[in-house]
Amino acid sequence: MLKNTKLQFGLITKSFHWLSAITIFGLFALGYWMVDLDYYSQWYQTAPHWHESIGILLLIVTITRLVWRTFNIKPTALETHSIMVQRSSTIAHIILYFMLFLMMFSGYLIPTADDRVIAVFTWFDLPSLGELFTNQEDVAGVIHKYGAYSIITISILHALAALKHHFIDKDATLMRMIK
Amino acid sequence: MKKTLFSVALIASSFLSTANAADYTVDTSGAHASINFKIQHIGFSWLTGRFNKFDGSFSYDENNIEASKIVINIDTTSIDSNHAKRDKHIRTDDFLDTNKFATAKFVSTKVEDKGNGALSITGDLTLHGVTKSLVLDANKVGEGKDPWGGYRIGFSATTKITMKDFGIDSNFGDISFDLQIEGIRK
Numbered sequence: 001m002l003k004n005t006k007l008q009f010g011l012i013t014k015s016f017h018w019l020s021a022i023t024i025f026g027l028f029a030l031g032y033w034m035v036d037l038d039y040y041s042q043w044y045q046t047a048p049h050w051h052e053s054i055g056i057l058l059l060i061v062t063i064t065r066l067v068w069r070t071f072n073i074k075p076t077a078l079e080t081h082s083i084m085v086q087r088s089s090t091i092a093h094i095i096l097y098f099m100l101f102l103m104m105f106s107g108y109l110i111p112t113a114d115d116r117v118i119a120v121f122t123w124f125d126l127p128s129l130g131e132l133f134t135n136q137e138d139v140a141g142v143i144h145k146y147g148a149y150s151i152i153t154i155s156i157l158h159a160l161a162a163l164k165h166h167f168i169d170k171d172a173t174l175m176r177m178i179k
Numbered sequence: 180m181k182k183t184l185f186s187v188a189l190i191a192s193s194f195l196s197t198a199n200a201a202d203y204t205v206d207t208s209g210a211h212a213s214i215n216f217k218i219q220h221i222g223f224s225w226l227t228g229r230f231n232k233f234d235g236s237f238s239y240d241e242n243n244i245e246a247s248k249i250v251i252n253i254d255t256t257s258i259d260s261n262h263a264k265r266d267k268h269i270r271t272d273d274f275l276d277t278n279k280f281a282t283a284k285f286v287s288t289k290v291e292d293k294g295n296g297a298l299s300i301t302g303d304l305t306l307h308g309v310t311k312s313l314v315l316d317a318n319k320v321g322e323g324k325d326p327w328g329g330y331r332i333g334f335s336a337t338t339k340i341t342m343k344d345f346g347i348d349s350n351f352g353d354i355s356f357d358l359q360i361e362g363i364r365k
Contacts, residue, residue, distance in 0.1 A: 039349075048264075113263035135256075137263040138270065 004072045009176055013072065016065040017177060021155070023058050024100075027051060028152050052111060053120045059104040066097070080171050092158055099151040106147060109140035200246060203332060203362025205235035211333070211361035214253060218354045228260030237287075237362055239332060244292040249300065249360075253283040273349050274342075280308050288312070300336065309345045313338055315358070330364040 003010040009017075034047035077086045111118055112128035113136040119125050133139065165173035205212045214230045230253050237249035256277045258269050270277040287302035296319035303310050315336040322332035336358040342350055 039351075110267065111264050114261070116263070137267040141267055 004075055006073060006076055008179075009075055010072070012068060014177060016061070016068065019061065020058065020065070020100075023054060023061075024151065024155065027054060027058070028148055030054075031148060048111075049119070049121075052107070052118050055104055055107050056118055056120045056126055058100075059108075062097075062100055062104070075176065078171055078173060080169065081173075089161070092154065092161075096151070096154055096158065099147060099154065103144065103147045103151055106140045106143040110137050110144065113137040113140070200238040200240035200243065201330075202238045202365045203236060204365055205233075205237070205251070206331070206361045206363050207232075207234050211331075211359075213359045214251075215357045215359075216354050217357070219352050222352075226260065228258060230254065230257050231259050232257035235360070236365075237360075239362070244298065245290050247287070247290040247298070247300075249285070249287045249302070251285040251358075251360075253285075254281065255283050255306075256281055274347055275307060280306070283307075285315075298334070304340070304345075306340075307345045307347055311340075311344055313340060325363075331361055332364075333359070333361040335359055 001008065001010050002012050004013055030047060030051050034043065034051060037044050037047060081089075108118065108126070109132065112126075113131055115128045115130055117125040117127050162174045162177070165171050166175070212233075212235075214233055215227060216229065217225045217227045220226045232254035233252060235249065235251035237247065239247045255275045256270060258266055258275065258277075260266055260269065269275055272279075283304065283306040285302050285304045287300050289301040291299040291301075293299055298315075298317040298319070300315040300317055301312060302315065304313050315338045317334045317336035320333040320335055323330070325331050336356075338356050338358075339353050340356070341353050342348075
């Protein structure tokens with residue numbers, strides 16, 4: 001079952017979800033580690049190159065994901081979910097998507113601030129939009145840093161909420177995204 | 180008002196005491212001045228960069244060179260090594276820590292006449308919150324009336340600093356500075 005139904009998430013939606021989850025936490029760990037690398041570390045050039053490449057690929061995946069989401073039916077909320085739960089989870093999901101784009105765009109603006117391209121592995125070069133505002137690399141850097149801590153915090157809350165549904169409410173919320 | 184009168188008096192008195200000396204503003208608005216640096220890249224090549232924003236003024240008297248004075252203020256956030264990611268890194272607390280130390284300053288304390296337009300300018304450089312004395316080896320390039328009704332004089336100067344001396348732990352070797360300073364007479 002590739003597509004969503006009224007009752008279930010399809011395989012494609014689930015793949016997008018879990019691939020993004022792993023990538024987001026992976027990028028966070030990689031980014032957290034790489035900013036303190038010593039200049040003479042053999043990873044000093046490679047780690048940021050991979051971080052940027054994977055980030056751009058995630059951007060492409062996320063845009064595709066939103067297109068898929070738009071043209072696919074959404075499983076209806078579980079009847080046991082209160083209006084409050086439904087509304088707050090919708091808001092949380094919107095914030096997560098917003099943060100994702102904020103992270104990917106601010107990340108893109110750092111190395112491209114001086115017209116340099118982002119080389120996505122050896123596959124293709126993503127061109128720069130030039131310097132869009134002054135001190136771009138610093139301002140984008142600050143947004144990227146605090147954005148990273150925010151998105152990870154919200155992701156953890158999102159995961160805790162799923163676990164709460166599974167273990168405390170004993171409903172199908174989490175299982176719908178797994179099975 | 181009192182403050183204004185006081186500063187007018189102060190300026191007047193400084194004019195009186197250095198009546199023969201001419202005061203110059205460093206021509207940063209026309210960008211006929213630059214603060215350039217170079218540092219070795221892992222011993223393989225020279226990496227060059229500059230500070231894009233600074234201002235300064237100096238006094239110079241051909242007949243009394245040793246009475247000359249110069250002050251240069253540098254906006255450390257304006258570092259430019261032609262690479263945004265590297266400049267971002269240099270501005271962090273690994274190097275310049277520009278959030279805390281947004282300005283650097285050079286104030287001359289002694290000027291020696293070495294003859295033939297050569298000067299040895301001793302002064303205090305405040306960088307990264309640390310003040311150290313250093314010597315600029317300067318040479319007068321030229322002076323005279325410009326085509327637009329002003330009077331200009333230009334110097335070229337070099338010096339060298341060690342990062343550790345200014346409390347910067349990252350050690351990538353000495354930094355050589357190359358200053359081009361053109362002044363317009365006030």
